[in-house]
Amino acid sequence: MALDRWIALVLLGVCMAYGYAAWFTMDDSLAPFMQRNPIWPSTFPKVLSALGILTCLVILSGVEKGEAKIGDIDYRRLGDYKIGQAGLLLALMAVYALALRPVGFLVSTSGFLILGSVILGERRWILMIVIAALATGIVWYLVQQVLGIYLRPLPWALGG
Numbered sequence: 001m002a003l004d005r006w007i008a009l010v011l012l013g014v015c016m017a018y019g020y021a022a023w024f025t026m027d028d029s030l031a032p033f034m035q036r037n038p039i040w041p042s043t044f045p046k047v048l049s050a051l052g053i054l055t056c057l058v059i060l061s062g063v064e065k066g067e068a069k070i071g072d073i074d075y076r077r078l079g080d081y082k083i084g085q086a087g088l089l090l091a092l093m094a095v096y097a098l099a100l101r102p103v104g105f106l107v108s109t110s111g112f113l114i115l116g117s118v119i120l121g122e123r124r125w126i127l128m129i130v131i132a133a134l135a136t137g138i139v140w141y142l143v144q145q146v147l148g149i150y151l152r153p154l155p156w157a158l159g160g
Contacts, residue, residue, distance in 0.1 A: 019049030
């Protein structure tokens with residue numbers, strides 16, 4: 001079996017476990033007034049798990065493939081791919097998740113976007129910094145002010 005099908009098989013198991021949690025365990029602890037709402041907190045996880053299962057089944061069945069084309073992943077040549085970049089991005093994601101609370105949303109998200117684009121090869125520093133700052137500020141404003149969800153914007157030492 002090809003590498004993409006093995007990955008799809010693993011993701012199918014993850015999506016099924018996630019779907020089980022979304023369909024059968026998340027709604028048990030809802031308050032009575034929320035049980036009459038048309039959209040529950042578990043609605044998005046339910047849709048996400050169903051789409052994930054459907055996508056994995058399409059990949060496992062091989063419907064999306066016609067013939068092997070140039071650009072398909074060859075598991076015998078994994079050293080030829082940019083595994084280092086992928087590993088660095090995964091490590092950066094873990095550092096971002098750990099730094100989000102102590103460093104604050106604005107600093108950690110901007111840093112994540114800038115360092116992520118550096119890892120991927122972007123070298124226009126001014127453009128990177130401006131886009132990261134704008135994107136971070138807009139997301140923070142929407143979550144904080146529009147949705148009303150508190151995000152610590154700055155580290156606690158700076159008044160966050």
